[in-house]
Amino acid sequence: QKEVEQNSGPLSVPEGAIASLNCTYSDRGSQSFFWYRQYSGKSPELIMFIYSNGDKEDGRFTAQLNKASQYVSLLIRDSQPSDSATYLCAVTFSNQAGTALIFGKGTTLSVSS
């Protein structure tokens, strides 16, 4: 069963705060993990990917992966009103035939000024 779970939110934070978004997945063998941002009426756009346990930082964004716990998170530091969007966690699920990318339902983030 390919499952990716996220809290739907909304998650509300004040401008300048840290936003923490969480995701769990069902397959211990999953190898690749992605965070996409989607503004209303737009297509998903990639903001981070992570393949190894630990933290990966890119500007204000940090992705954290714990494969033993089947848990991946995204931290947004110094949150801005422009960060208000839906954040989608995506996880690869592989079998002999190929590698599918399954998305969670997303967490809506609202940053107030």
Add this chain to the structure above:
Amino acid sequence: DAGVIQSPRHEVTEMGQEVTLRCKPISGHNSLFWYRQTMMRGLELLIYFNNNVPIDDSGMPEDRFSAKMPNASFSTLKIQPSEPRDSAVYFCASRVTGNSPLHFGNGTRLTVT
């Protein structure tokens, strides 16, 4: 880089009509995915192709849905006959390899009345 190109951007049709959605992946990408997005169900994987070959179509909701990829630069998703519950945004996405990020098209918003 033109990105993933989908057409049409909007489609309004009556119940029972045939609908064909089109997608041109990024040149050099080996995998193509079709997703459907609704508020209730999120971003659902319908089918994906590797090197023009369908790998997993278990997400296709029923026999009314079919997808083809006759060559590396073109894919179609067909619904026949369409029903109101098919109303959603349909996204096409492509990637280079199994663990690389997906790049999304702008989507087709389908409304079936």
